[in-house]
Amino acid sequence: MTAADGAARRGVMTTAHGVVQTPAFMPVGTQGAVKGVLPRDLAGLGAEIMLSNTYHLHLRPGDDLIARHGGLHRFIGWDRPILTDSGGYQAFSLGERRTIDERGICFWSHLDGSEHLLTPERAVEIQANLGSDIAMVLDECLGYPATRDEAASSMERTLRWEKRGRERFLGLRAEGGMRKAEGRPSALSPQPSAVFVTNPGQAQFGIVQGGTHIDIRVASAQATVALGFEAYAIGGLSVGELPETMYEVVQATTPHLPEDRPRYLMGTGTPADLVESVARGIDLFDCVMPTRNARNGQLFTSEGRLNIKNARYADDPAPADPACGCYACRRFSRAYLRHLYVAGEIGAAMLNTLHNLTFYLDTMRLIREAIVFGSLEKLRLDYCRIFARRPVDS
Amino acid sequence: MTAADGAARRGVMTTAHGVVQTPAFMPVGTQGAVKGVLPRDLAGLGAEIMLSNTYHLHLRPGDDLIARHGGLHRFIGWDRPILTDSGGYQAFSLGERRTIDERGICFWSHLDGSEHLLTPERAVEIQANLGSDIAMVLDECLGYPATRDEAASSMERTLRWEKRGRERFLGLRAEGGMRKAEGRPSALSPQPSAVFVTNPGQAQFGIVQGGTHIDIRVASAQATVALGFEAYAIGGLSVGELPETMYEVVQATTPHLPEDRPRYLMGTGTPADLVESVARGIDLFDCVMPTRNARNGQLFTSEGRLNIKNARYADDPAPADPACGCYACRRFSRAYLRHLYVAGEIGAAMLNTLHNLTFYLDTMRLIREAIVFGSLEKLRLDYCRIFARRPVDS
Numbered sequence: 001m002t003a004a005d006g007a008a009r010r011g012v013m014t015t016a017h018g019v020v021q022t023p024a025f026m027p028v029g030t031q032g033a034v035k036g037v038l039p040r041d042l043a044g045l046g047a048e049i050m051l052s053n054t055y056h057l058h059l060r061p062g063d064d065l066i067a068r069h070g071g072l073h074r075f076i077g078w079d080r081p082i083l084t085d086s087g088g089y090q091a092f093s094l095g096e097r098r099t100i101d102e103r104g105i106c107f108w109s110h111l112d113g114s115e116h117l118l119t120p121e122r123a124v125e126i127q128a129n130l131g132s133d134i135a136m137v138l139d140e141c142l143g144y145p146a147t148r149d150e151a152a153s154s155m156e157r158t159l160r161w162e163k164r165g166r167e168r169f170l171g172l173r174a175e176g177g178m179r180k181a182e183g184r185p186s187a188l189s190p191q192p193s194a195v196f197v198t199n200p201g202q203a204q205f206g207i208v209q210g211g212t213h214i215d216i217r218v219a220s221a222q223a224t225v226a227l228g229f230e231a232y233a234i235g236g237l238s239v240g241e242l243p244e245t246m247y248e249v250v251q252a253t254t255p256h257l258p259e260d261r262p263r264y265l266m267g268t269g270t271p272a273d274l275v276e277s278v279a280r281g282i283d284l285f286d287c288v289m290p291t292r293n294a295r296n297g298q299l300f301t302s303e304g305r306l307n308i309k310n311a312r313y314a315d316d317p318a319p320a321d322p323a324c325g326c327y328a329c330r331r332f333s334r335a336y337l338r339h340l341y342v343a344g345e346i347g348a349a350m351l352n353t354l355h356n357l358t359f360y361l362d363t364m365r366l367i368r369e370a371i372v373f374g375s376l377e378k379l380r381l382d383y384c385r386i387f388a389r390r391p392v393d394s
Numbered sequence: 395m396t397a398a399d400g401a402a403r404r405g406v407m408t409t410a411h412g413v414v415q416t417p418a419f420m421p422v423g424t425q426g427a428v429k430g431v432l433p434r435d436l437a438g439l440g441a442e443i444m445l446s447n448t449y450h451l452h453l454r455p456g457d458d459l460i461a462r463h464g465g466l467h468r469f470i471g472w473d474r475p476i477l478t479d480s481g482g483y484q485a486f487s488l489g490e491r492r493t494i495d496e497r498g499i500c501f502w503s504h505l506d507g508s509e510h511l512l513t514p515e516r517a518v519e520i521q522a523n524l525g526s527d528i529a530m531v532l533d534e535c536l537g538y539p540a541t542r543d544e545a546a547s548s549m550e551r552t553l554r555w556e557k558r559g560r561e562r563f564l565g566l567r568a569e570g571g572m573r574k575a576e577g578r579p580s581a582l583s584p585q586p587s588a589v590f591v592t593n594p595g596q597a598q599f600g601i602v603q604g605g606t607h608i609d610i611r612v613a614s615a616q617a618t619v620a621l622g623f624e625a626y627a628i629g630g631l632s633v634g635e636l637p638e639t640m641y642e643v644v645q646a647t648t649p650h651l652p653e654d655r656p657r658y659l660m661g662t663g664t665p666a667d668l669v670e671s672v673a674r675g676i677d678l679f680d681c682v683m684p685t686r687n688a689r690n691g692q693l694f695t696s697e698g699r700l701n702i703k704n705a706r707y708a709d710d711p712a713p714a715d716p717a718c719g720c721y722a723c724r725r726f727s728r729a730y731l732r733h734l735y736v737a738g739e740i741g742a743a744m745l746n747t748l749h750n751l752t753f754y755l756d757t758m759r760l761i762r763e764a765i766v767f768g769s770l771e772k773l774r775l776d777y778c779r780i781f782a783r784r785p786v787d788s
Contacts, residue, residue, distance in 0.1 A: 035741070315459060
């Protein structure tokens with residue numbers, strides 16, 4: 001941590017593939033590619049870390065294949081830090097006929113119907129094969145809303161899984177370096193025949209759960225910290241609850257996480273969510289919103305959201321965001337961007353994605369500056385105004 | 395012309411937006427965007443000129459809108475030379491219920507069913523609005539195969555249209571500069587109320603027709619040259635005839651075109667077609683093949699065509715083309731490119747397009763060098779071998 005403004009923190013996170021200035025936003029490359037932008041351009045935008053999805057890569061092209069190709073960084077042409085999720089959330093939401101028991105998550109692939117068992121240990125091994133810089137521990141995904149009892153027992157299971165996941169992670173680390181493959185890992189075996197540790201410097205983050213129940217969240221945070229991970233995430237939010245509820249849970253949780261470790265709010269959020277959550281002590285974010293919305297023609301701008309498909313932009317010579325310095329805004333008009341979108345041109349997705357990622361990364365730059373200058377509260381009120389959301393007491 | 399090797403010519407073409415080293419290949423940006431590559435990257439690949447389609451831009455977003463936005467270069471963010479076709483070919487092939495008479499081509503838009511009459515004069519005016527550096531005169535598209543009589547009478551009509559098109563072009567040039575808009579041009583009026591000449595330095599190319607009938611081609615060439623255009627194209631080829639037939643027509647036509655003007659073979663072709671046609675005196679090409687095939691997973695490489703979707707590449711760590719220096723080949727394996735393609739990732743289209751355009755532009759560089767060093771015949775035989783085509787006597 002290098003500076004603070006209230007609960008907000010300005011820091012630097014060190015990983016095996018370099019440092020990340022925090023608070024930071026991680027663009028999402030679900031299948032090993034951030035949709036609509038090539039890695040060189042993503043780096044050019046100033047993204048210092050990206051996220052990729054364990055579930056998708058495990059099923060296709062396979063984490064064993066990626067390990068044989070030298071790990072995820074080399075395979076996807078991105079040499080900056082990568083965080084991978086545990087695969088649990090997608091196994092739960094995308095897998096077919098999935099069942100959860102104490103062993104883990106049993107699911108049938110949405111691609112070919114094949115059967116898989118994702119255990120806490122397998123989640124570690126798959127991510128060891130991938131060689132991400134930050135691996136996430138497997139947690140249980142709790143539906144929303146959930147009763148107190150549901151939240152408590154799910155949180156307890158998550159803790160048991162976290163303990164198993166951490167043990168497997170430390171076991172692999174102790175074995176050290178890269179082990180030779182003795183055969184292809186079998187999807188249904190909790191003890192695959194081979195794991196390549198393609199990134200010996202990998203870190204593992206624990207995850208706080210507990211739904212919207214503050215006392216369960218606090219207990220989860222304390223117990224997860226007691227297990228001892230390199231850093232901690234808050235999971236199970238942005239799942240349907242009100243923003244105010246999410247902020248409340250974040251605010252109650254962060255004081256129970258170590259001050260010297262980054263805190264990651266998973267799967268969030270809107271530009272306003274970023275500022276609100278930083279103000280409550282969060283350092284890392286990921287969200288598909290800037291890239292997915294770009295492909296649907298929704299642009300984030302310094303004046304709010306803009307739907308480029310709207311007929312009002314058909315003859316508009318202004319850039320998408322007059323305050324933006326990205327290539328899309330420097331060289332093209334709203335009229336052209338709308339033309340590309342209406343004409344179904346692939347360039348629409350490319351330019352809109354460039355812009356939205358620029359907006360998100362610029363937002364993080366503004367946040368980092370504001371923390372240093374002690375002006376985060378002003379930025380927070382600006383973002384609430386621009387994105388038409390009532391400011392939330394922090 | 396700066397060098398020659400047999401009938402092949404090494405030259406420099408000067409346009410209102412800069413010079414083009416010839417022989418040159420023009421990537422196709424049908425709707426004002428080359429699919430899968432942003433203008434800055436297209437320039438980075440060394441493309442010195444691109445083609446865009448009058449029919450598409452006239453219907454959407456409208457050439458009048460583009461004129462109000464300062465012309466096509468400014469609208470699409472490309473400041474190097476642009477050639478626009480006349481719109482005739484697409485009106486003929488995409489328009490619904492199209493009929494052709496002496497006035498021009500009457501068609502119903504494939505987008506909204508609206509009725510349009512594309513006359514030789516309108517084709518000039520639309521391209522004046524677009525402000526391309528090279529405008530093509532409207533010609534009649536002859537089906538293949540065509541009898542002698544059909545070819546002769548179609549060629550005669552093309553000549554009458556070329557005369558009208560040239561007159562309108564010279565009329566606009568004589569009026570000079572930009573005229574103020576007095577209203578929106580009406581699609582059905584052959585005398586639209588306003589034309590913006592957004593590029594006073596625009597040139598106009600005539601088009602030689604005549605099907606596969608050599609004597610009609612020669613007559614067309616001589617009569618078109620007599621009309622006096624800035625340069626000349628060969629149209630109506632690559633429409634289903636054998637490559638050998640196309641080369642024969644090209645070889646018989648080029649001697650009747652002025653030596654000091656570029657010669658453009660429209661809508662061609664394969665890598666082998668490029669070399670074969672340059673060897674017969676062609677200087678300019680356009681084709682959707684590198685970009686369209688890229689989106690379908692077909693890559694052009696120094697070892698021939700490669701279908702990246704093939705399962706044999708699933709675990710292949712080699713670059714698509716080991717001899718290629720493009721970003722896709724420098725940083726990514728066939729295994730990754732196949733993964734992107736199979737996973738339906740937009741990055742597949744982006745990287746494959748980068749590579750295929752690099753291959754086409756590199757081919758033109760090799761051709762230009764070979765002409766200077768007098769080794770075009772060797773290059774021609776190489777390309778015939780690589781692309782498994784029997785060499786054709788030239």
